[in-house]
Amino acid sequence: MANVRNRPKNLNLFTIRLPINAVVSILHRMSGMLLFLLIPALIWALQTSLSSESSFDKLGAMFRHWTLKLLLIGFSWPFFHHLYAGLRHLGQDVHWMTTLNKARFSSRVVLVLGACSMLMFAYYIW
Amino acid sequence: MLIELLTKKYPGMRLWLTQRLSAVAMVIYLILMLLTLAIRQPRNYETWLGLMSPWWWRVLTLVFFASLFVHAWLGVRDVFKDYVFNLRLRAVLQIVVDVLLIGYLCWISIILWKL
Numbered sequence: 730m731a732n733v734r735n736r737p738k739n740l741n742l743f744t745i746r747l748p749i750n751a752v753v754s755i756l757h758r759m760s761g762m763l764l765f766l767l768i769p770a771l772i773w774a775l776q777t778s779l780s781s782e783s784s785f786d787k788l789g790a791m792f793r794h795w796t797l798k799l800l801l802i803g804f805s806w807p808f809f810h811h812l813y814a815g816l817r818h819l820g821q822d823v824h825w826m827t828t829l830n831k832a833r834f835s836s837r838v839v840l841v842l843g844a845c846s847m848l849m850f851a852y853y854i855w
Numbered sequence: 856m857l858i859e860l861l862t863k864k865y866p867g868m869r870l871w872l873t874q875r876l877s878a879v880a881m882v883i884y885l886i887l888m889l890l891t892l893a894i895r896q897p898r899n900y901e902t903w904l905g906l907m908s909p910w911w912w913r914v915l916t917l918v919f920f921a922s923l924f925v926h927a928w929l930g931v932r933d934v935f936k937d938y939v940f941n942l943r944l945r946a947v948l949q950i951v952v953d954v955l956l957i958g959y960l961c962w963i964s965i966i967l968w969k970l
Contacts (some may be wrong), residue, residue: 761927761930762930762931769959772920772963772966779904779966781900782900785903786900812882812885819878
């Protein structure tokens with residue numbers, strides 16, 4: 730019993746190096762939670778864009794302002810990451826790319842695609 | 856085998872499948888939305904309203920949001936189960952999320968109904 734109690738513990742998160750699959754996984758979770766928090770903003774924007782011509786124009790003017798553009802670009806990354814990491818999970822559910830090396834490769838693909846998509850989105854709306 | 860897994864004996868499998876199906880539904884809607892935006896290119900209120908208001912598109916939009924809420928409900932539930940260890944606090948948080956999502960569903964239904 731004493732031995733069990735004296736076992737060394739390492740709960741210092743800064744000394745634990747997460748493998749890339751785990752990085753993609755935890756980011757999938759965090760981006761999911763963030764997207765959940767953004768749901769009311771999405772519904773509000775849809776409502777404002779549809780309710781009248783003047784509110785549509787006001788929303789358009791809002792989205793042309795650089796602060797909101799920056800915010801949109803910032804929030805586009807969690808969206809793209811969640812989308813690509815989710816598609817990766819769906820692939821794994823049907824046993825596609827499930828060996829360790831292939832899973833590492835698809836993790837890298839998810840991260841690169843997420844970054845590229847955000848950059849393309851930024852270029853498109855600016 | 857799959858049918859066996861989806862019976863009442865394994866309720867978790869149903870939730871697992873619901874999570875996946877709602878994800879696929881959202882991806883399909885997003886692709887349709889992207890195609891519509893690319894083809895019709897709404898530049899003002901009239902064209903945007905014209906794009907959103909056909910009854911079948913409103914139905915698809917409602918399906919998208921319903922999928923989103925179910926997907927979010929399952930996802931947030933898993934996160935709470937993993938990180939909130941106090942059962943009473945978890946129950947309270949879960950009720951808050953449930954009420955929010957039901958409220959969102961009512962909100963979006965009214966928006967789409969009034970179009």
